[in-house]
Amino acid sequence: MLDFDDSRLENADVLDAAAPLLMNLAGSGARVRREAATAEAPLAALTDADRPRAVIAYGPEARLLRAVLEPVCPVPFVAWPALGLPGWVGPLDVVLLIGRRGPESLAVAHEAVRRGSRVVVICPPDSPLALQADSRSTTLLPVSTGDPLAAAVVGLVALHRLGLGPYTSTDAIAAALDTVAEACSARTDVSVNPAKAMALDLADATPLVWGGSVLAARASRRIAEALRQASGRVGLSADASDLVGLVQQVAPRDPFEDPFEQGVAERRAGLVLVDDGLDDAAAAESRLRLQRSAEAADIRVTRLTHRDDSMMERYATVLLTGLFGAAYLQIGLGRTA
Known part of the structure; x- marks a missing residue:
């Protein structure tokens, strides 16, 4: 199993080697x-x-x-x-x-x-x-x-x-994609780069991805697919009811567990919530249930949010941010060679 090394996300040589992966995403607009x-x-x-x-x-x-x-x-x-x-x-x-x-x-x-x-x-x-x-x-x-x-x-x-x-x-759609590419560029520090932050959140996690609206749900499926390919792990995009059940089955975190001792713990889930601001009442309630369930299980939550502009601009923004996040997860795991 490959270990995630966060220093790779700031290493110029590593990022230069991964340039084809990142440039392909940056050229979307x-x-x-x-x-x-x-x-x-x-x-x-x-x-x-x-x-x-x-x-x-x-x-x-x-x-x-x-x-x-x-x-x-x-x-x-x-x-x-x-x-x-x-x-x-x-x-x-x-x-x-x-x-x-x-x-x-x-x-x-x-x-x-x-x-x-x-x-x-x-x-x-x-x-x-x-x-x-x-x-x-x-x-x-x-x-x-x-x-x-x-x-x-x-x-x-x-x-x-x-x-x-x-x-x-x-x-407008191309400009939205360009904005994401700039915010998620390789030279942008992790503290202000939403894609690198997403990769850190999912560094040792099994990703669960959910979106409330029809377009956010479609983006979540594309992002989950990219995360599976990037990490080689199981990744799931599903209905909120299914994900809530999975989240509730996560065992409480053991504060005395040694994270460096092999075979101690199973990989914990990481929740990615895609929000394009178009949730209906049922989706808003499902989002709240997921958030509360994740908080109760001490599961880290990543939010990909864009609530302005047209439907397609929102979709393009959250999708490309998630795809960049998957790319940085792949880089952090050393799977770009």
């Missing part, structure tokens, strides 16, 4: 700007002249689009998880494809074109998916970075142009 600029012309050509019967989204971040669109979309919005399309999809519907490798998206594109649906496909222009989806009813929104969040932002802009979703400011 730039990738949003690049994809929006690349797709600018076909986005401008989209209009809301003909309202579809329904929208079916497929691909990475399709559920993110549904979380943003479902409360306000004037037609049914489906994030389709399976191969193919629902049997009722036809010429009256819009199929939005966010490209990825593999035969699944090719099969969905083939089926959408065969049925005469209006297709909006977000993928590299020279990819097999672009060729498969080509038709008179297809709009290709070219992207090139492979960043699923940036592609999803392009999709949100397209849905707004079609009159199906709220206005999405790519500049």
Whole structure:
């Protein structure tokens, strides 16, 4: 088992060696700007002249689009998880494809074109998916970075142009990501760096991650996945009721335990609460239960909070902060080699 060494978070040589990991996260805002600029012309050509019967989204971040669109979309919005399309999809519907490798998206594109649906496909222009989806009813929104969040932002802009979703400011989302990258940069001291502070909180913990709103819950799942990959430990994002049960099972901390004696204690849980300020009454009550349960069990709580700006700016901010936290946990554990 690898031990966490907090000195690695301030060691210039270690941070330089981990630069590719951190620079990839820091470039998130730039990738949003690049994809929006690349797709600018076909986005401008989209209009809301003909309202579809329904929208079916497929691909990475399709559920993110549904979380943003479902409360306000004037037609049914489906994030389709399976191969193919629902049997009722036809010429009256819009199929939005966010490209990825593999035969699944090719099969969905083939089926959408065969049925005469209006297709909006977000993928590299020279990819097999672009060729498969080509038709008179297809709009290709070219992207090139492979960043699923940036592609999803392009999709949100397209849905707004079609009159199906709220206005999405790519500049504002990119600026929010840039702000996180600056706050979480390698040269920022741990005392003012929320991502390094999160890594310290989870240095020897099993992470439990929870978010109350639909978007915060989605961010919590992405963060938990990143923490699992970064640490090699079990990490869980689940409903509050499940996490409360796990927290309540944690044994009280023994004040006489020797932390340097091997085999003395099991790894304790660490709770990460994602807060985008969009909790409903039930989520607010669940958050309070989790906090009280963690306090009673003497479990450390990390809070990722951004309660201002648009839904997507909040989501992007808490998500990227959590991803930076996972990266610094990986660095502190010496798992970047």
